[in-house]
Amino acid sequence: MNAMGSLEPKLRVKAATKVYQTGSGDLLALDRCSLDIQAGEILTVVGPSGSGKTTLLWAMSGLHGLTSGEVVLDGKTIKGPNSQIGMVFQEANLLPWRNVDANIRFPFEIKGEKPDEAWIASLMHRVGLDGFGRKMPRELSGGMQQRVALVRALSFKPSVLLMDEPFGALDAFTREEMNHLVEEIYLDTRTTIVLITHSIEEAIFLGDRIVVMSARPGRIAHIHDVPFARPRSMDIMSTREVFDLTNTIKREIVGDQQSKARIAQRPAAAATPGN
Amino acid sequence: MSNSDAIPEFGKTSAGSGEVGVANMSALTAGPGINSFRDVAIIVAVAVVVIGSVEVLLNIFAVPQYVLPKPSEIAVALYTDFGFIAPHLGHTLIELFSGFGIGAVIGLILAAVITQFPFAEKIITPYILLLVTTPMLALVPLLILRFGFGYEPRIIAVALASGPMVMINAATGFRRVDSGKIALARSYGASTLQIFWKVRAPMALPMIFVGLMVGSIFGLLTAVGAEMVGGGFGLGNRLTSYSSMIQMPQFFAVVMILSTLGILIYVLFFLLGKKFASWEA
Structure with a gap:
């Protein structure tokens, strides 16, 4: 951090563009997306399917490259997986042949480092996994599995946590619980979090800012600030402000899809094969 | 920069491509479990009855040894x-x-x-x-x-x-x-x-x-x-x-x-x- 540290974003996405080569031609998944993410903020990303949310997150993680543009973490361009970044995937993605303890130590095995047992124990306690260390993944519910995944992602103290629709497969109550848990952990650690979600409610409850993406090509359409103090309670979800924000975002997503559909109809008709 | 640049998609838990092999004999590994003394007793009893009946029947019908x-x-x-x-x-x-x-x-x-x-x-x-x-x-x-x-x-x-x-x-x-x-x-x-x-x-x-x-x-x-x-x-x-x-x-x-x-x-x-x-x- 320099003297102007507060102005330097933690994570900077510069004109990120991604083209997938598919059987039916090139697909522009991400079109010149630029975004600054400040240290210690929770940024949530919503958008229709095909808006490149996951592609954007994977580019941030260094797991997938970009066709052009770059992602800069602490002033350095990301060129591959980085130990400053923890990742939580859709589905818990636990290794089914390892018990909970062994799953959580998996990152350390790969990196060849010694795990910080005290830190892991405190995380386990924090997410309510005390006494679950020897359980196999199949013995755990979806919510418990995702808790293990959360501990695993935080076990090596990353400064950025990337979450790819982590709670999409959970029921509404478990999801709410997990949202509270993420906020608690965030307040403890002040980890910078980027969370992708299908749920506008989740995006509002957790986000300091919400990025709304548009589909085909994936672009950043809108960015909203969420002006609620933390810790937040579910009560904010029934306020007028949240109601209006939810509707605005819904309109942005649905409106975008409808206009895309109208445009898509004409070329589709022209492309009907004729002799 | 990356080796596998496929469109990320993880809706399915396992890649189904290899689920059924040419010689997938999972039926072999999924036999019934034998749980109790009672199960063992029944299995042994059935075996004794079957072998005993064969012995008796071969005797009754005087099946020559070179046949069975x-x-x-x-x-x-x-x-x-x-x-x-x-x-x-x-x-x-x-x-x-x-x-x-x-x-x-x-x-x-x-x-x-x-x-x-x-x-x-x-x-x-x-x-x-x-x-x-x-x-x-x-x-x-x-x-x-x-x-x-x-x-x-x-x-x-x-x-x-x-x-x-x-x-x-x-x-x-x-x-x-x-x-x-x-x-x-x-x-x-x-x-x-x-x-x-x-x-x-x-x-x-x-x-x-x-x-x-x-x-x-x-x-x-x-x-x-x-x-x-x-x-x-x-x-x-x-x-x-x-x-x-x-x-x-x-x-x-x-x-x-x-x-x-x-x-x-x-x-x-x-x-x-x-x-x-x-x-x-």
């Missing part, structure tokens, strides 16, 4: 002639273990290497299928011409019969790894070798055990068959010899030994699979 010996006669032959049959059992086991060992190691290595290169896999798979479907017994006369009447032609035949079975099942296992788990390992900076040992291999383990089980049974069949074709030793040789001399109790004693051997092999790999691959229930 009585269970009691087989038991006596097994007891009195076991000392003579035992060395032959040893020969068969030597052929089975060495042939299966060679075949399984080559099969496993081939499966691990080939699944890393999908294009090479496409080219090689038809030949592996050919090896799986062709009865290797057909080659035994040729192998005897080349290698004589010793262990060599039998060991080669066993390796040829069991190796492709192990390979094709193991390859199914190595192929079905889902990209989410590989991405997970890569997000920690895992190397290709680490991904193989820590993700691909454990994930393939259940199918590897199925392959080893099927391969070893095929190996046993081929070993006995090869012994019947030529050479002066081995359980297969005993079968041809006893039947040509119409020594039916001894003949069936050897069959009993072979059945027991087959069951022991099955149980061994069943237990190994249960111990090391029980997570896939």
Whole structure:
């Protein structure tokens, strides 16, 4: 951090563009997306399917490259997986042949480092996994599995946590619980979090800012600030402000899809094969 | 920058591509469990009744011994002639273990290497299928011409019969790894070798055990068959010899030994699979 540290974003996405080569031609998944993410903020990303949310997150993680543009973490361009970044995937993605303890130590095995047992124990306690260390993944519910995944992602103290629709497969109550848990952990650690979600409610409850993406090509359409103090309670979800924000975002997503559909109809008709 | 640049999509928990292999024998590994003393008692009682009825019926209808010996006669032959049959059992086991060992190691290595290169896999798979479907017994006369009447032609035949079975099942296992788990390992900076040992291999383990089980049974069949074709030793040789001399109790004693051997092999790999691959229930 320099003297102007507060102005330097933690994570900077510069004109990120991604083209997938598919059987039916090139697909522009991400079109010149630029975004600054400040240290210690929770940024949530919503958008229709095909808006490149996951592609954007994977580019941030260094797991997938970009066709052009770059992602800069602490002033350095990301060129591959980085130990400053923890990742939580859709589905818990636990290794089914390892018990909970062994799953959580998996990152350390790969990196060849010694795990910080005290830190892991405190995380386990924090997410309510005390006494679950020897359980196999199949013995755990979806919510418990995702808790293990959360501990695993935080076990090596990353400064950025990337979450790819982590709670999409959970029921509404478990999801709410997990949202509270993420906020608690965030307040403890002040980890910078980027969370992708299908749920506008989740995006509002957790986000300091919400990025709304548009589909085909994936672009950043809108960015909203969420002006609620933390810790937040579910009560904010029934306020007028949240109601209006939810509707605005819904309109942005649905409106975008409808206009895309109208445009898509004409070329589709022209492309009907004729002799 | 990245090796696998596919569109990320993890809705499905496992990549379905390899779920059903050519020789997916999961039915073999999913037998009913025997849980209580009562189960055991019933199984034993049924066996006693069945064997006893056979004994009685053969007596009543006075079936000649050269057609079908009585269970009691087989038991006596097994007891009195076991000392003579035992060395032959040893020969068969030597052929089975060495042939299966060679075949399984080559099969496993081939499966691990080939699944890393999908294009090479496409080219090689038809030949592996050919090896799986062709009865290797057909080659035994040729192998005897080349290698004589010793262990060599039998060991080669066993390796040829069991190796492709192990390979094709193991390859199914190595192929079905889902990209989410590989991405997970890569997000920690895992190397290709680490991904193989820590993700691909454990994930393939259940199918590897199925392959080893099927391969070893095929190996046993081929070993006995090869012994019947030529050479002066081995359980297969005993079968041809006893039947040509119409020594039916001894003949069936050897069959009993072979059945027991087959069951022991099955149980061994069943237990190994249960111990090391029980997570896939």
